[in-house]
Amino acid sequence: MRRFLLGLILGTAGSGITWAATEHPTWTAVIGITVAVLVWFGEFILDDLT
Structure with missing residues (x-):
């Protein structure tokens, strides 16, 4: 649950940072989703790399 909220x-x-810098909705969505997915699945990704 903690990883989900993080x-x-x-x-x-x-x-928010992307929107403030570019005001482009596509980039805003891509960056937000990418960061969230990397945080959610980061443990599995790092385990596969080592």
Whole structure:
């Protein structure tokens, strides 16, 4: 649950920063979703790399 909330918060923060810099809805969505997914699945990705 903690990882989900952290991904949600960081994804929202990334989207907010992207929106402030570009005001482009596609980039905003891509960055927000990418950050959230990387946080949610980061443990599995790192385990596969080692």
